[in-house]
Amino acid sequence: MKHNHSSGKYRLLKRIVMMCMALILVCSVSISTFAVDRMSQVESGTTQSVQKTDNQNGETATTRQKSSEAETKTKQENTKKSDSESKTKENKDSSEEKQSDSKDVNDKGAKENSTQKEEKEKKEKSEKDTSKEEKYTKEETDADKKTTDTTDASEATTKTAEEEKTESAEEKTTETATEKTTESKNGEEETSEKKAEEETQAADAKRQKIQVANITGPKEVQVGKTITLTGTTGLDTSNHKWTSSDTNTATIDGNNNKPTVTVRGITTGTVTIKHSYKLSHWWGSSETKEESYTVNVVKASNEIAAIYFLATPDGVPSSNDIKYWAPESDTSTLFGKINTTGATWEENKNITNNVSSYVVSWPDGSTATNWVINKDADNFNYILDNIWTAYKSTIEKQLKVTGLSKTDVTQITLTPFKISKDNSPTVNQNYHIDCTIDVKCKNVFTAKFWVKDPNSDYKLVDAKNYVTESKVAKTEKATIGSTKPVNGVTYVLDGWYPENEAGGAYDSTKKIADTSWSYSPSGAELADGTVNFYAHYSPKTTSIILKKLVTGSMGDKQKEFTFNISVEKDNKSVLFKVGNEDKKGSATVNLANNDEKILTEIPVGANVTITENDYSGSRYTTSYTVDDETVTNRKASIASIQAKEDVSAHQVVFTNNKEAIPDTGIASDVLPFITLFALSIAGIIGFLLYSYKKRFV
Template sequence: MKHHHSSGKYRLLKRVIMMCLSLILVCSMSISAFAVNRIGRAENETTQSVQMTDNQKGEAAAIRQKSSEAQIKTKQENTKKSDSESKTKDNSEEQKKDSKDADNKGAKENSTEKDAKEDSEKNISKEEKSTKEEKNTEKKSEETTDATEATTTAAKEITTEAAEKKTEAVTEKTPEGKDSKEATSEEKAEEETQAEDDKNKEIAVTSISGSMEVQVGERIELTGTSSNYGYSHSWSSSNEKIATVTGNGSTAVVKGVAVGTVTITHTYYSRWSSSKQTETYQVKVTRFADNYSGKAAIYYLANPAGDPWTNDTGAWAPSQETSNTLANINTSGATWENGYVDNTVYENKNIKSNVASYITSWPDGSTGSTWTVKKGDSSTESYFTFILNSIWDSYKSSVAADLGISADQLDKSNITEITLTPRKISRANGGDYPYHIDCALSIKSTKVFTAKFWVKEPGDSEYAQVDAKNYLTGSSIARTTKATIGSTKTVDGVTYALDGWYPENAKGGAYGSTKIADNRWNYTPSDAELADGTVNFYAHYSPTTTSIKLKKLVTGSMGDKQKKFHFTISIKKEDENVTFKVDNTSKTGSATVDLANDEESTLTEIPVGADVSITEEDYSGSRYTTSYVIDNGNSAPERVANISNIQAKNDVSAHEIVFTNNKEAIPDTGITLDSLPFIALLALSIAGGIFFLFCRYKKRFV
């Protein structure tokens, strides 16, 4: 009996537990369903709100456009009506009567237009009020547009008809024999109307005319608004390093300075409104191009030790504008430089780079970078004789002065060969042949030779002669004092040292592979070097320092582009600290910089051969991934960039090191704090359901 009583209590307790679990299950499922339904409604409301806002914006834009079109059309009809009335103002009494009838029609027209305008405004107002009902709004808008267009078309036809009838009335009521006063009145009215039209037409001119392209060194003329309708003209260029402009009233001359594009601005005041007017014009400046193909006269130095860049006309032979020794040239693609004659600058005067490449043939039909004429050579002897005779007097006196001998000791018979080396081509000269080829001179003699020293400056592509002297055959050559080996120059943050001297190569050009040691001066030339009568020596400036451009980039959806990132720089050579500059501030051994996204720091005067190390601080704790690239090479996923034994680039431009920090957002798992409680309730509901089924199953089999 006692056991039965305990069993009853157990069953009662189990039933209570089951009822609680069932209640929890039902509540949980209800709450989950409510939450899902609420989220869905919120999303739908948001989507509908966005769509409704977009629709309202589109409808409002359409209404504004239609309203603007209706106002423009109404304004055009009013203008036509006003013009028509002004042309018949001074006619005869009978014409006035007809004009009155026409005016009545014009009044009707105005009434019609006014009604149309009011209808249009009412329709527009209705459309604005009904923007929330999309389908009804579209339908009403279309009907309103059709009605407005129909009304405007009818008004336009009425206006046209009235104007035509006015014109016919004037023609019919004005006989050929009409009094001269009436004719004068008509002509006066027409003249006033025409003058007003011309005035409006001139005021409307706001564009500059002229060529839109000019070559470097050349000029073009631009014309702005007519000076009859403007005053106080001024002209300006957006960049005078590319093009300059010189104004003269409403016209101006633009001169190209460097390749690029500029905006030319013309400002003036209108005589009609006294208001300031401004008009602009873009001009493109292109490289000067001269595509001459034809004959060019040959000139040469009278003294082989002379300066091939001299502007002294007395240093050249034959005398000015008398040469009939002609070569063929083609200047297509050449780079022209300014020239100086008697301290006057001439634009695009000379070709100084790769001169021989623009000479297509020499006077004897031969080709090559130089032209050699020889005594006893049937093909060139006549040229040899002419050239020697044209330089002989100047040659004798200069050589005698260099050697300290009497000019009588020199004889033409000692000369066996003359070589011309082109140094520049010039244009726009006088005489029958405005193109000249100016050549340096090498004379092969049994008694004399010439030594020349050449230097290439930093950034130059050609060597320039710095010294030359004539020597007796068998003499040794003294090193020039007009250029000092080891001297330095700094250009654009790069320091250069004069490196040399190097002997000429097998063709007499720059240069041999072995530098001439100090102990070899005075220098004794070889027979090969004396073969053409001239011995050449070359020196050039080599960079002793280089530079680095350090740049920072920040990428990724979570990258902070305002944040400053810290860098440490270390530069040593042979394990010794060296001096360099960071943004023009001198540092020794090491330095630090802070850079944000797209910022740069420039390191200059870094000794060639130094070891460079640049380290970015570790930002991995802030979830940044760091990498770097050197001179557009491969990306390295590191924080430390090293360049061992750094050398100057061929174009002496700065090396570039770009550090990139990337930070992305944490991937979205789809679980947020807002949805987590509902998921927990759902899980609890599922657990309760499983427990309920388990108890039912257990009861059945107990």
């Protein structure tokens, strides 16, 4: 008989494969069972912990119940004892009444027997009372012991349980005091009751130690003024904090953890002021309280100010010399109204910026930025009389004009130059409105030159009188092209501009050419008797604050990052500064997190490029912000840079962000189980395929 060796080997191989798959399956099941048991143990531990907590809570509740029962039992025993004592007293009274009746009907021998009987009853009663007191003392001691044990068992209960226990102890003290007074003599009984009542009142007062009050103070504050509010106060209050619901309407001036606060009005409206504080209770706990108060912010009241003016159109308004001013000190009868809310007082004395905005009205009720008084107006002659001597003398001396009369003057204009305060205690002379003066006079006019310094208003720098149809010479008291550095920015006086239709300054679009001097004013410019010329300092350079920020969980805040800076104008390298160092065309700086460098003296119109080195290989993502506009890039370019309107520095902030590598979500202690489970599945599939093949092949 011929054997098939190949078939035998195949069967042997099959058996080996089946045994391996079975082994893998058994191992996988075992390990999986171990993992399930492990999870079950964790869950079981958690369940036991929860049950243990519940049991503790149950024990605590049982303890509270026992404490309540002990207290109830003590009260019942005390009540029973009190009833017994009352009954004994009634029996004593009855016995004494019987003994009294017996004295009236019995003889001397009976009296002696009665006396002996009374002494015997007293002795028995005394022994009985002594025994009763000992019994009461023992019961009281046992009750106290039970109360002490209950207190020790209830220390872990909530604050509410503690409060209830305290109240029960106070009630017990009062009841005990009352019971003891029943056994005392009549004189001591009243004293004990009074003492118990005082102790009860003291306990109540202790519980009510803090009396909660509302916020008090004025309900109204004027714009620019302040009021003081007072909230709940007391020895047990702390952590005071005040807030305003709208800081645009009213602000809190300093908090300082005080129960009082100063509120400053900003604009008209209604605001809610809130006061929060911590209230500490006598039993040791504390809570946060809050109270609110409504305040109305109203328009500030107007002040009366006396009006003074230069005696001549070419006077010096910045001088306080009385020879330049009219009328004499403390004698002006012209009064206007001012409201200086929000104004900045220089040296707490003068307002020199935007002065007209603080003048509410002129003597005739007009509200324009200046006061124009025509010949027939009520106050015209008063003003002319006060300036006439100085004005006539100046015109005749400077222009060689003779025969000048008051009838030649047809209009006077006063323009606020300064508001001052604390000038005089005389009525209505505390505030002054000091004005420049324009006089419209036959055959005469005045030329005035105004200069605006950086961050300031226009100031009069020169004034000169001219005969009508004369040309005006350019002043020598201000030089066009002169520069002024302010806070890292260079300003240049860029030229003279004529007045606009309202007599004010034109913007930078209309400049008087150098070839137009001497200047011939137009009829419109001389309509009020004065022609004005204006010059202002414009920023010649600007500045940049370069700042570095590092963000992200993996960002290195100690690392320095390198920046390359380039500044060019008209394709040429130009000078600028990095800090205090002069640079030409380019510079390199290193910045770590929150570091910054200031670049100054950058010419207006230059092209500025700031490039950070490439740190993408270190997984940093770079973005930058220029004046609040954010771009994801490492190269910031500012073409034809201009000065900001408020002449502040441009802000360029580079941010490098680096985050940790995202987690895959598979824990290391779970991966082996997943692998074995996968092998188990593969083994089962292989076994099924083998069985299928064996059956049908």
